[in-house]
Amino acid sequence: MVRYLKSQLDDRELIRQVFRQNLPLASKLRDTIWKYASAIREREKCDAIKIMNFCGTHEWTTTYYGLRDLLPPFLDMVAGPGCPVCVVPSYYVDVAVKLAREGIRIYTYGDSLRLRSAKAGCPASLQEVKVDGGDVKVVYSFLDAARDSREQGKESVFFGIGFETTAPSYALTLTRGMVSEDLKFLNVMRLTPPSMKYTVKIHQERGLLPIRGVIAPGHVSTIIGAAEWEFLPRVHGLPTVVAGFEPIDVLMAVAQILLMIKENRPAVKIEYKRLVKWGGNEYAKKLIDEVFERAYAAWRGLGFIPRSGLKLKGEFFEKHDALKHFDVPDLTPKEFIYTHAHHGVPWEHDLPPRCRCGEVIVGIAKPADCPLFMKGCSPLNPWGPCMVSSEGACAIWARYSEMSSVKSEARSGDG
Amino acid sequence: MCWGVPAKILSLDGPTALVDFGGVKKEVVVAASGISSGDLVMIHAGMIIGKLSPEDFMENVALYRDIRTQELLDAGLDEKAAKEKATDETDKLLNSLGVRGSIASIEPEVAEPMAVAEKEIFIPSNAFKRSYKVSLSDTDYLQVMHYTNYFRFCERAQQELLEGLGFSYAALIHKFGLFVPTVETSGRILGPVRLDNMIEVAVWVEEVGRKHIKFRNVIKNLTSGKVVAECSTVSVCTDTTLMESMPLPAELAEKLKRYMVETD
Numbered sequence A: 001m002v003r004y005l006k007s008q009l010d011d012r013e014l015i016r017q018v019f020r021q022n023l024p025l026a027s028k029l030r031d032t033i034w035k036y037a038s039a040i041r042e043r044e045k046c047d048a049i050k051i052m053n054f055c056g057t058h059e060w061t062t063t064y065y066g067l068r069d070l071l072p073p074f075l076d077m078v079a080g081p082g083c084p085v086c087v088v089p090s091y092y093v094d095v096a097v098k099l100a101r102e103g104i105r106i107y108t109y110g111d112s113l114r115l116r117s118a119k120a121g122c123p124a125s126l127q128e129v130k131v132d133g134g135d136v137k138v139v140y141s142f143l144d145a146a147r148d149s150r151e152q153g154k155e156s157v158f159f160g161i162g163f164e165t166t167a168p169s170y171a172l173t174l175t176r177g178m179v180s181e182d183l184k185f186l187n188v189m190r191l192t193p194p195s196m197k198y199t200v201k202i203h204q205e206r207g208l209l210p211i212r213g214v215i216a217p218g219h220v221s222t223i224i225g226a227a228e229w230e231f232l233p234r235v236h237g238l239p240t241v242v243a244g245f246e247p248i249d250v251l252m253a254v255a256q257i258l259l260m261i262k263e264n265r266p267a268v269k270i271e272y273k274r275l276v277k278w279g280g281n282e283y284a285k286k287l288i289d290e291v292f293e294r295a296y297a298a299w300r301g302l303g304f305i306p307r308s309g310l311k312l313k314g315e316f317f318e319k320h321d322a323l324k325h326f327d328v329p330d331l332t333p334k335e336f337i338y339t340h341a342h343h344g345v346p347w348e349h350d351l352p353p354r355c356r357c358g359e360v361i362v363g364i365a366k367p368a369d370c371p372l373f374m375k376g377c378s379p380l381n382p383w384g385p386c387m388v389s390s391e392g393a394c395a396i397w398a399r400y401s402e403m404s405s406v407k408s409e410a411r412s413g414d415g
Numbered sequence B: 001m002c003w004g005v006p007a008k009i010l011s012l013d014g015p016t017a018l019v020d021f022g023g024v025k026k027e028v029v030v031a032a033s034g035i036s037s038g039d040l041v042m043i044h045a046g047m048i049i050g051k052l053s054p055e056d057f058m059e060n061v062a063l064y065r066d067i068r069t070q071e072l073l074d075a076g077l078d079e080k081a082a083k084e085k086a087t088d089e090t091d092k093l094l095n096s097l098g099v100r101g102s103i104a105s106i107e108p109e110v111a112e113p114m115a116v117a118e119k120e121i122f123i124p125s126n127a128f129k130r131s132y133k134v135s136l137s138d139t140d141y142l143q144v145m146h147y148t149n150y151f152r153f154c155e156r157a158q159q160e161l162l163e164g165l166g167f168s169y170a171a172l173i174h175k176f177g178l179f180v181p182t183v184e185t186s187g188r189i190l191g192p193v194r195l196d197n198m199i200e201v202a203v204w205v206e207e208v209g210r211k212h213i214k215f216r217n218v219i220k221n222l223t224s225g226k227v228v229a230e231c232s233t234v235s236v237c238t239d240t241t242l243m244e245s246m247p248l249p250a251e252l253a254e255k256l257k258r259y260m261v262e263t264d
């Protein structure tokens, strides 16, 4: 990019300069946002305009850069269910912990290591098993786990969490024969559009202040394509902008959403043009279809959402599914168990007592509304799932909400 | 696990590639097509999800111009002047970072606005309104109101409308020797009503004939704020003993005018 753009800056540096450390642009966008937001409030005589940022990473950007302080106080920016760690049902943590205690090696991303089961008892997380001497290994990617397990030649399980963004890496590694039969896949893959739909509906059904616009996930959309969000304006009349993860990206998205509300012309727009295309990444989508199929899936704190998960299909299921291999029943919707006599475990409310993550991840409660926030539950000692991952809304608030004027560089990269 | 981090491709080897995160080198899988070494790519959980190209970067920046153009239009500039001014401002911004190039050649994006699904459903201001709470017996297996109950609630509101005018069903039967059975109905169900939701049924009179009344209903789910059904019904004034249609009592026809609205 350097040569093409004839800039003196390295290309990564250029992206940073334009989308991150760009105070003049930020202040212009702030003025625009104030103007439009005030006009809408004036016209509709509403108390607040609620905009949902679906991604955990968008919540991070919003909080870390103190964007809420920049924006009008009546612009309510709420977090959505966009963190794949927060939504892992407690049951799968139990399964992973159980397998680890039986001496099977568990590979996990660092984020899910401290995820606690809702059940009382010890050990409650993979980290606790590890401390007790269990064979739990943190890896950077599925590829690394596949490599390691081939070298070890030991029965092992990969704790397979993630959204559409992570699915292709699993699919590719599986289809290219890089995974030995010793490595099983504990599947907790989830899909984002169905949970977005669920979130909008919850707001309508409970008669809450409605969501007026959506900042759609940038990296998920890189894979599935911006067109997948088309149902938001069409069915729900919601302006939607697929945005990048720098502060300028988020501000541009908010400005565009407000403009669409003001003109009453809901549509899907791409702000993150440097990466996202309408049709997404065809190659990656094909890979996902080769290995996975859609399934009824449970979300932590929410319960089952139709067609909101992925599960291994065909030979991949036969060969690599951890639940099948170890003969552990899967979570199954209650009705199915009763009406079809399936063998399965019903989903039950799976948050620890008093944790409000179920409301935090759909933008109904703010982390600070939880009675445990920074009391019984803190990043050092996470009680609920939203306090675990660096993209969990509670963890982000705990770390950064006090330091709204942070401008230093704690994170390198564009995402 | 969700951070995306940009990196440069050092070398490609089938399904995997070696990339450089600005010092740190790492092997990742390639889940995108058309990647060659030297490219700037986005890495997410150990996988290349897409390529960052200079053209796309410029388009991304051009988006600011589109926002700014709109703002200048609102401020009263004409289309051409607004676009030029916005382009100029955006170029200046890029040039200040040493980028020699212009976004002038990039066409502004015209997103097709999508039609919002339902058009506003009209409820006249003089309609008769009643609110009810949906109880367990109104719902089905999924705890959503069964479709027949939408009609029941409409009927109930009509009955209460007549009662309010002094023509309760009992009065009609015992004083006038008639009743008003519904003989024709049509409706559309537009959304769900769930257990414990509050609904508001609006009813008004669309037509009063010599022997019939045409009612029109709209049901709104107060909990979700959505209109969930609209329906119209025709009731015929009928003699209780002969079971034959008969003219409406003149006072009733007169009083119904209060709720009369012509729609469609």
Ligand code: SF4
Pocket (backbone or CB within 6 Å): A055, A056, A057, A058, A082, A083, A084, A163, A165, A217, A218, A219, A220, A221, A391, B001, B002, B003, B004
């Ligand atoms: S874009 Fe990144 S942060 Fe957002 S949901 Fe997807 S993977 Fe997570």
Ligand code: SF4
Pocket (backbone or CB within 6 Å): A354, A355, A356, A357, A360, A367, A370, A371, A372, A373, A374, A377, A378, A383, A384, A385, A386, A387, A394
């Ligand atoms: S602060 Fe902790 S306990 Fe409370 S909602 Fe957040 S994660 Fe759950």
